Amino acid sequence: xxxxxxxxxxxxxxxxxxxxxxxxxxxxxxQSKIFLKKIYTIITLQLFFxxxxxxxxxxxxxxxxxxxxxxxxxxxxEKPFFYKISGVWGNHEGSLLLWLLVLVLFLFLFILDTxxxxxxxxxxxxxxxxxxxxxxxxxxxxxxxxxxxxxPVPLEGLGLNPILQDPALAIHPPILYIGYVGTSLxxxxxxxxxxxxxxxxxxxxxxxxxVFLSWIFLTLGIMLGSIWxxxxxxxxGFWFWDPVENVSxxxxxxxxxxxxxxxxxxxxxxxxxxTIVLSIATFxxxxxxxxxxxxxxxNSIHTFANDPSRGVFILTFLFFLILLAIIVLFIYLxxxxxxxxxxxxxxxxxxxxxxxxxxxxxxxxxxxxTIYPIFLEVFTNEKISVGPPFYQKxxxxxxxxxxxxxxxxxRVKWIKDKLKKINYTQIIVFISSLIIAYIIFSNSSVSYxxxxxxxxxxxxxVLNSLYDFFSKSVQIPQKISHFSFSILILSILLNGIYSxxxxxxxxxxxxxxxxxxxxxxxxxxxxxxxxxxxLRGDFEVIxxxxxxxxxxxxxxxxxxxxxxTSEADIKTNLFNDNFIVFTLLxxxxxxxxxxxxxxxxxxxxxxxxxxxxxxxxAVIKYGK
Amino acid sequence: MVNKKIKLFxxxxxxxxxxxxxxxxxxxxxxxxxxxxxxxxxxxFESYEFFSNKKINFKNISPDKKYIILNxxxxxxxxxxxxxxxLTELRENIEADLIGLNYKDKFENAKSFLSELGNPxxxxxxxxxxxxxxxxGAYGVPETYLINNINKKIIKKYLGPINEENIKExxxxxxx
Numbered sequence: 001x002x003x004x005x006x007x008x009x010x011x012x013x014x015x016x017x018x019x020x021x022x023x024x025x026x027x028x029x030x031q032s033k034i035f036l037k038k039i040y041t042i043i044t045l046q047l048f049f050x051x052x053x054x055x056x057x058x059x060x061x062x063x064x065x066x067x068x069x070x071x072x073x074x075x076x077x078e079k080p081f082f083y084k085i086s087g088v089w090g091n092h093e094g095s096l097l098l099w100l101l102v103l104v105l106f107l108f109l110f111i112l113d114t115x116x117x118x119x120x121x122x123x124x125x126x127x128x129x130x131x132x133x134x135x136x137x138x139x140x141x142x143x144x145x146x147x148x149x150x151x152p153v154p155l156e157g158l159g160l161n162p163i164l165q166d167p168a169l170a171i172h173p174p175i176l177y178i179g180y181v182g183t184s185l186x187x188x189x190x191x192x193x194x195x196x197x198x199x200x201x202x203x204x205x206x207x208x209x210x211v212f213l214s215w216i217f218l219t220l221g222i223m224l225g226s227i228w229x230x231x232x233x234x235x236x237g238f239w240f241w242d243p244v245e246n247v248s249x250x251x252x253x254x255x256x257x258x259x260x261x262x263x264x265x266x267x268x269x270x271x272x273x274x275t276i277v278l279s280i281a282t283f284x285x286x287x288x289x290x291x292x293x294x295x296x297x298x299n300s301i302h303t304f305a306n307d308p309s310r311g312v313f314i315l316t317f318l319f320f321l322i323l324l325a326i327i328v329l330f331i332y333l334x335x336x337x338x339x340x341x342x343x344x345x346x347x348x349x350x351x352x353x354x355x356x357x358x359x360x361x362x363x364x365x366x367x368x369x370t371i372y373p374i375f376l377e378v379f380t381n382e383k384i385s386v387g388p389p390f391y392q393k394x395x396x397x398x399x400x401x402x403x404x405x406x407x408x409x410x411r412v413k414w415i416k417d418k419l420k421k422i423n424y425t426q427i428i429v430f431i432s433s434l435i436i437a438y439i440i441f442s443n444s445s446v447s448y449x450x451x452x453x454x455x456x457x458x459x460x461x462v463l464n465s466l467y468d469f470f471s472k473s474v475q476i477p478q479k480i481s482h483f484s485f486s487i488l489i490l491s492i493l494l495n496g497i498y499s500x501x502x503x504x505x506x507x508x509x510x511x512x513x514x515x516x517x518x519x520x521x522x523x524x525x526x527x528x529x530x531x532x533x534x535l536r537g538d539f540e541v542i543x544x545x546x547x548x549x550x551x552x553x554x555x556x557x558x559x560x561x562x563x564x565t566s567e568a569d570i571k572t573n574l575f576n577d578n579f580i581v582f583t584l585l586x587x588x589x590x591x592x593x594x595x596x597x598x599x600x601x602x603x604x605x606x607x608x609x610x611x612x613x614x615x616x617x618a619v620i621k622y623g624k
Numbered sequence: 625m626v627n628k629k630i631k632l633f634x635x636x637x638x639x640x641x642x643x644x645x646x647x648x649x650x651x652x653x654x655x656x657x658x659x660x661x662x663x664x665x666x667x668x669f670e671s672y673e674f675f676s677n678k679k680i681n682f683k684n685i686s687p688d689k690k691y692i693i694l695n696x697x698x699x700x701x702x703x704x705x706x707x708x709x710x711l712t713e714l715r716e717n718i719e720a721d722l723i724g725l726n727y728k729d730k731f732e733n734a735k736s737f738l739s740e741l742g743n744p745x746x747x748x749x750x751x752x753x754x755x756x757x758x759x760x761g762a763y764g765v766p767e768t769y770l771i772n773n774i775n776k777k778i779i780k781k782y783l784g785p786i787n788e789e790n791i792k793e794x795x796x797x798x799x800x
Contacts, residue, residue, distance in 0.1 A: 311650040312647065315650065323636070326632070326635055326636065326639065374645070374649045375645055379645075385758065503700065505700075505702050592702070
């Protein structure tokens with residue numbers, strides 16, 4: 001019953017989408033407010049029906065209505081309430097419905113936000129956005145309807161993959177989707193601005209907060225995924241250069257570039273074409289993300305759909321939108337007279353451009369690493385695997401100039417800045433960062449010339465961003481975000497260089513030495529929880545200073561479906577994370593034990609949250 | 625104007641090219657199976673002999689043998705320990721050389737592994753960073769390959785520790 005309601009409201013939404021597109025197209029020349037009101041009403045209705053439809057699925061999940069095939073496939077009566085809710089978007093069909101919900105919601109908010117703007121611009125944005133909404137509606141109804149039902153009704157569901165039963169992962173998709181979908185609005189509105197010939201400071205000012213908003217959510221969404229990978233997978237890493245991770249990182253690079261460029265457009269009315277290209281590219285990359293993840297073209301933990309017809313649909317739709325954008329650009333886009341060549345070399349404009357070059361470089365590396373294997377396989381039938389070494393070798397060397405540039409960039413003034421002959425402070429700061437890097441490295445076994453330069457460059461960036469805190473020419477959101485970014489980079493680098501791992505097979509009672517630590521396996525005990533049985537290990541790690549850390553990692557055996565997972569026990573403090581994870585090898589007797597020491601782990605998360613917080617301050621400031 | 629048209633043409637054609645490539649990519653099977661690798665030729669690689677550290681070319685290995693068996697192992701891998709007695713048994717009853725590929729291992733650990741359990745290998749090659757195994761197409765340890773040593777093509781691949789049945793199969797394949 002509830003599934004039928006949900007299904008019908010989706011059909012209503014489709015009809016509304018058609019109506020809105022037709023009506024808006026008719027009204028473009030007309031400036032009358034009455035007709036506009038009508039369109040707003042339909043958009044509100046559409047939002048209502050999408051929310052309604054989403055609620056239907058939510059109710060079906062909460063009440064464990066197994067006549068619904070999505071619920072049957074992904075839920076179970078014994079599942080905790082919280083995960084019944086997150087189960088709604090923990091699958092292909094439901095996640096698309098969530099995507100749709102955010103799409104419609106954003107359009108609605110956009111309309112509220114642009115009350116005083118030009119009608120033609122608004123209507124065009126509505127049309128483009130509704131085309132995207134329509135595409136997703138058709139996709140859902142034709143290929144992945146979450147409200148399909150099965151008969152006879154099964155008594156019990158198949159359960160949600162336990163590895164997905166994690167708080168960080170439960171909110172990861174909605175947050176990431178808000179980021180992705182936010183870029184759709186940037187896409188629609190930039191095409192509208194191109195046609196309306198209003199790509200100018202005013203447009204930049206209006207769209208800026210949407211850029212920041214999407215960026216904040218994308219940043220947090222990526223972080224949540226990463227937190228999940230770190231805590232749940234227990235591999236000790238937080239970024240694996242998995243194609244699906246890359247797919248979320250690509251729009252992030254693009255959006256970060258756009259975030260800076262849009263300010264140039266706002267303040268100096270320049271870089272118009274480049275801003276538009278970035279806006280379109282960001283959305284295309286977000287959509288490609290959906291395509292790559294949802295089509296099953298990549299083999300990854302995120303791959304839900306293995307039905308090629310779905311892949312073909314998204315692919316066609318994605319390229320339809322890209323072609324649409326290209327055609328609009330070619331017909332309407334004027335030559336950018338204020339060319340970037342006219343910028344003074346020492347100006348904020350140039351600084352932003354340099355930032356963009358770096359972002360584009362990082363983007364290309366990730367893009368090639370992710371897409372190239374697909375191309376190669378199609379043409380030569382050869383499978384290659386592109387792993388972390390590829391990305392690290394191509395990106396890390398470029399980080400040094402990037403950090404040094406980023407240390408100065410934010411301070412450069414608009415239009416033209418003066419170059420001081422000798423800046424003693426900078427020289428002192430630079431020398432002190434080299435000294436700090438040297439001290440860090442002299443105390444450790446790692447001694448690579450290259451790493452010490454890298455660390456020196458990032459310390460230089462941290463010191464400079466800290467110095468910017470007291471500078472008047474830099475704005476507060478920027479101060480916070482740049483400083484957090486420098487902390488993020490420094491923690492990632494130190495984490496990468498100083499991480500230690502111990503891996504061995506152990507029996508209860510074993511005691512092993514690892515560098516200056518002793519690892520004792522004291523015992524195991526069994527326990528039973530709501531939806532899983534568990535095996536808890538008891539470990540002690542004693543370091544050279546006789547400090548003892550106790551660890552109780554778990555092996556969980558879920559009953560629905562029967563899957564066993566390893567829960568790491570992580571001890572976090574301000575300076576490092578220590579953790580032990582163990583897996584069963586044989587007869588509850590022999591275990592594979594991994595102990596890891598990860599310095600500055602917590603600072604990675606803190607700095608990303610601070611980075612997003614800086615963005616939030618910007619939104620609040622621009623929103624006024 | 626002409627310039628603009630050329631640009632449009634280039635952008636459109638590359639977009640369409642990407643579209644079709646991805647479209648074709650959709651229809652391929654993206655799961656690894658052992659069948660994918662069978663009858664594939666192993667490209668020549670260079671490695672170092674485990675004890676002497678002498679450079680060895682894969683193509684020059686056991687020139688007088690028609691078949692070789694390549695076993696990827698490591699001292700830290702528990703299943704390798706389990707399969708060791710089977711490997712020893714296999715080596716004793718077959719007319720082929722057993723080549724060990726020591727995957728991402730520490731020399732000392734590997735040596736004590738061999739001194740504890742015995743060394744069934746005719747030659748052991750080092751694969752310190754795991755690249756050789758990736759090139760061959762391995763995705764775990766242990767893995768065992770029966771290889772035609774004349775054309776260097778893989779005849780059969782075994783994932784995980786080999787068992788009694790595998791041994792019989794390898795013997796019958798070699799004796800054919």
